[in-house]
Amino acid sequence: MNAAPSIQKLLDELERLPGVGPKSAQRIAYYILNTDSSQALRLADAIHEVKEQVCFCQICFNYAEGDACDICSSAARDQGQICVVSEPKDIAPIERTGVFEGVYHVLHGALSPMDGIGPDELKIAELLRRLSSQEVTEVIIATNPNVEGEATAAYLARLIRPLGVRVTRPASGLPVGGDLEYADEVTLGRAMEGRLEI
Amino acid sequence: MNAAPSIQKLLDELERLPGVGPKSAQRIAYYILNTDSSQALRLADAIHEVKEQVCFCQICFNYAEGDACDICSSAARDQGQICVVSEPKDIAPIERTGVFEGVYHVLHGALSPMDGIGPDELKIAELLRRLSSQEVTEVIIATNPNVEGEATAAYLARLIRPLGVRVTRPASGLPVGGDLEYADEVTLGRAMEGRLEI
Numbered sequence: 001m002n003a004a005p006s007i008q009k010l011l012d013e014l015e016r017l018p019g020v021g022p023k024s025a026q027r028i029a030y031y032i033l034n035t036d037s038s039q040a041l042r043l044a045d046a047i048h049e050v051k052e053q054v055c056f057c058q059i060c061f062n063y064a065e066g067d068a069c070d071i072c073s074s075a076a077r078d079q080g081q082i083c084v085v086s087e088p089k090d091i092a093p094i095e096r097t098g099v100f101e102g103v104y105h106v107l108h109g110a111l112s113p114m115d116g117i118g119p120d121e122l123k124i125a126e127l128l129r130r131l132s133s134q135e136v137t138e139v140i141i142a143t144n145p146n147v148e149g150e151a152t153a154a155y156l157a158r159l160i161r162p163l164g165v166r167v168t169r170p171a172s173g174l175p176v177g178g179d180l181e182y183a184d185e186v187t188l189g190r191a192m193e194g195r196l197e198i
Numbered sequence: 199m200n201a202a203p204s205i206q207k208l209l210d211e212l213e214r215l216p217g218v219g220p221k222s223a224q225r226i227a228y229y230i231l232n233t234d235s236s237q238a239l240r241l242a243d244a245i246h247e248v249k250e251q252v253c254f255c256q257i258c259f260n261y262a263e264g265d266a267c268d269i270c271s272s273a274a275r276d277q278g279q280i281c282v283v284s285e286p287k288d289i290a291p292i293e294r295t296g297v298f299e300g301v302y303h304v305l306h307g308a309l310s311p312m313d314g315i316g317p318d319e320l321k322i323a324e325l326l327r328r329l330s331s332q333e334v335t336e337v338i339i340a341t342n343p344n345v346e347g348e349a350t351a352a353y354l355a356r357l358i359r360p361l362g363v364r365v366t367r368p369a370s371g372l373p374v375g376g377d378l379e380y381a382d383e384v385t386l387g388r389a390m391e392g393r394l395e396i
Contacts, residue, residue, distance in 0.1 A: 004263040006247045013241040037249045044242040046208040051235045053204045065202040
């Protein structure tokens with residue numbers, strides 16, 4: 001686009017963002033150019049602030065400002081129920097359901113021998129330490145329902161069950177509001193197997 | 199999402215960007231959190247830099263660093279052909295065609311009496327001043343082919359034609375690679391009217 005060097009630099013940086021292609025980068029760059037300085041710089045400042053202030057919760061390894069995240073330090077949460085997720089971003093969708101009142105543990109990945117990710121690359125030792133140092137009644141393994149996630153869940157279940165802790169996994173089945181006709185056979189098979197009395 | 203305050207602030211700022219909804223904002227925020235600091239801060243710095251260094255070209259009112267933009271100050275461009283566009287962002291698509299070797303003039307809007315935008319709100323006086331101070335053989339009015347753009351083009355043509363300058367407008371017609379069947383009737387009508395000898 002024959003852009004001035006500083007505009008080109010901004011475009012390059014914007015295009016690195018996930019889901020932002022050349023067209024969106026250009027739209028965002030024009031927005032930043034057009035908008036008043038104070039507003040545009042608020043975004044720059046927010047990036048600085050987040051990189052300075054956010055670290056990992058020393059208990060669950062979610063993102064946090066300070067030693068413990070809001071969830072781990074909340075008196076309203078049941079410390080006896082731990083929901084294990086692969087990534088910090090998996091916490092938000094579970095929180096939005098509003099049905100889980102326990103705490104989390106973020107593994108920061110899933111077992112994937114092909115990519116060289118074994119148990120030592122994940123926060124598994126830290127999870128076992130939590131289980132031995134506090135009263136935990138249930139571990140819900142909410143890793144993704146894909147090959148790596150299932151393998152990780154099976155591995156963790158084998159480790160945790162001998163400790164006398166209940167190990168569960170969110171149900172697979174038909175999406176609510178979905179259509180039986182359009183369900184893939186694996187999902188529908190799981191839904192049939194997991195059928196409940198009504 | 200029960201986010202730490204600095205993460206929430208980043209999400210808020212990201213959601214202000216055009217084309218970035220809550221989901222994309224979250225994806226981008228997690229990317230910024232995950233990526234190493236130097237890379238994330240390069241984006242923040244690029245925003246700062248662009249707001250500090252970019253102003254308007256004093257000749258054509260495109261974005262520029264310094265008094266004149268790259269196009270106006272290029273010896274390779276024909277200063278006798280001026281392509282008039284509504285916004286700086288309209289220059290990039292024309293440049294990409296590679297067929298135009300003249301210079302530009304950015305109006306910063308289009309006539310729209312409903313929105314209170316008359317000739318005085320646009321860089322029209324500045325365009326007329328350019329026409330009187332330098333040898334210009336053709337003005338191509340490349341405002342958008344919508345109501346405001348057409349009105350602006352008609353208004354400019356009436357002003358400029360008496361100066362003995364050729365006034366043109368990019369052709370309307372069928373998109374190359376398009377399908378006659380799917381063309382809207384106004385576009386197809388324009389294409390028929392503007393038919394060329396082959």
